[in-house]
Amino acid sequence: MTPRAHRVVSRRRETADTWTLALEALPGQKLPLFAPGQFGMLYAFGVGEVPISVSGASTALDPLRCTVRAVGSVSSSLCATAPGELVGLRGPYGSRWPLADAVAGDVVIVAGGLGLAPLRPAIHHLLAHRNEYERVIVCYGGRSSAELLFVPELEEWRGRFDLDVDVIVDSAGSDWHGKVGVVTKLVELAAFDPENTIALMCGPEVMLRFASLTLLGRGVAKDRLYISMERNMHCAVAQCGHCQFGPMFICREGPVQRYDVIEPWLKVKEL
Amino acid sequence: MPSIEETLAATRMFRNLTPAQLSEIAALGEEAEFGDRGALMVEGEPANSFFLIRDGFVALQTEAPSGAVTIETLHDGDPVGWSWLFEPYLTHFDARSRGVTRAVRFDAATLRERCTQEPALGYELMRSFASVIVERRNATRLQLLDVYGHATVS
Numbered sequence: 001m002t003p004r005a006h007r008v009v010s011r012r013r014e015t016a017d018t019w020t021l022a023l024e025a026l027p028g029q030k031l032p033l034f035a036p037g038q039f040g041m042l043y044a045f046g047v048g049e050v051p052i053s054v055s056g057a058s059t060a061l062d063p064l065r066c067t068v069r070a071v072g073s074v075s076s077s078l079c080a081t082a083p084g085e086l087v088g089l090r091g092p093y094g095s096r097w098p099l100a101d102a103v104a105g106d107v108v109i110v111a112g113g114l115g116l117a118p119l120r121p122a123i124h125h126l127l128a129h130r131n132e133y134e135r136v137i138v139c140y141g142g143r144s145s146a147e148l149l150f151v152p153e154l155e156e157w158r159g160r161f162d163l164d165v166d167v168i169v170d171s172a173g174s175d176w177h178g179k180v181g182v183v184t185k186l187v188e189l190a191a192f193d194p195e196n197t198i199a200l201m202c203g204p205e206v207m208l209r210f211a212s213l214t215l216l217g218r219g220v221a222k223d224r225l226y227i228s229m230e231r232n233m234h235c236a237v238a239q240c241g242h243c244q245f246g247p248m249f250i251c252r253e254g255p256v257q258r259y260d261v262i263e264p265w266l267k268v269k270e271l
Numbered sequence: 272m273p274s275i276e277e278t279l280a281a282t283r284m285f286r287n288l289t290p291a292q293l294s295e296i297a298a299l300g301e302e303a304e305f306g307d308r309g310a311l312m313v314e315g316e317p318a319n320s321f322f323l324i325r326d327g328f329v330a331l332q333t334e335a336p337s338g339a340v341t342i343e344t345l346h347d348g349d350p351v352g353w354s355w356l357f358e359p360y361l362t363h364f365d366a367r368s369r370g371v372t373r374a375v376r377f378d379a380a381t382l383r384e385r386c387t388q389e390p391a392l393g394y395e396l397m398r399s400f401a402s403v404i405v406e407r408r409n410a411t412r413l414q415l416l417d418v419y420g421h422a423t424v425s
Contacts, residue, residue, distance in 0.1 A: 182413045
């Protein structure tokens with residue numbers, strides 16, 4: 001429960017208000033191991049603590065990466081943390097993407113806006129174990145080209161022969177020559193075997209509802225859709241109740257949830 | 272390459288049409304190809320054609336002081352144009368190819384006459400295009416919600 005100090009190794013700007021921090025453990029300590037989908041609580045000393053998507057799990061060669069959007073005092077403070085300075089981290093918390101269950105089948109990843117961050121470790125895992133899966137498809141939607149995350153990596157992924165990456169934006173400036181529309185369009189266009197597909201989704205809940213309907217309409221079963229519920233989490237240990245969603249605590253039973261389990265609760269207004 | 276009739280039969284929006292109706296519509300179609308920035312439709316002109324994209328990428332655009340603004344892009348299997356169904360039968364947007372686009376162009380003016388003479392055909396075509404209009408309207412509403420914006424829609 002106690003945040004442990006970690007040093008910021010680097011800070012990379014993704015968009016005008018979103019940064020990825022790379023963290024390393026202090027001497028004598030180890031970085032915690034986060035499975036794809038799990039989250040951490042990141043602490044800005046003297047300011048506060050927020051749940052943060054782990055966008056890159058630590059390995060022997062890479063630090064832990066967390067992607068943060070500056071929307072309030074805590075997240076803004078975290079985004080302003082310079083390399084060499086310290087932040088607090090506790091975790092890992094929550095459930096993980098069911099990557100083992102997806103073996104030998106197609107994997108469709110649907111991400112919207114900042115939702116690509118918690119899906120990025122899953123994509124890394126799929127690519128590191130590429131031979132274990134059939135088609136791997138990434139459908140990514142954003143507000144505009146200026147607000148897409150991980151653009152250099154997206155371009156690298158698009159260059160691969162064993163990964164289908166498609167990107168679409170809600171509104172386009174003159175500098176955008178790609179697809180324009182909603183991310184559900186990409187799901188309609190994607191080529192996959194609905195009966196042998198697991199879908200992993202993260203993004204605004206409105207987008208998730210429509211994307212789920214599109215996947216269900218294409219024949220993917222409800223128990224093969226997984227959603228990361230990005231709700232307001234405080235304690236991360238199922239005590240404070242801030243993230244309660246029906247009978248579940250998102251910090252404990254989630255954030256990754258199977259669609260057929262949460263479907264009844266998604267329909268409850270103001271839940 | 273599948274024939275025009277085969278392509279219509281395989282297109283989801285036309286799934287309720289009878290083989291005879293599909294054949295009648297196919298007879299009014301011809302293959303078309305557009306180069307980069309080629310215009311399938313120009314805003315404000317008579318809507319005498321609609322298209323079914325075989326292979327390619329079409330941008331629906333309108334002119335703004337800053338230049339052409341892309342509202343939506345259309346892709347393989349998508350229809351382009353429904354203004355031919357509704358008065359005053361004028362197109363509302365430009366539809367321009369990005370790269371090379373191969374499509375089937377249908378004589379919409381003649382088809383509109385046929386729909387008046389054959390209400391059953393007209394009804395099914397109206398139903399087919401209505402389904403597309405509803406889908407695109409829902410997508411537009413999703414775009415208008417600006418779900419990725421900083422206001423907490425999620």
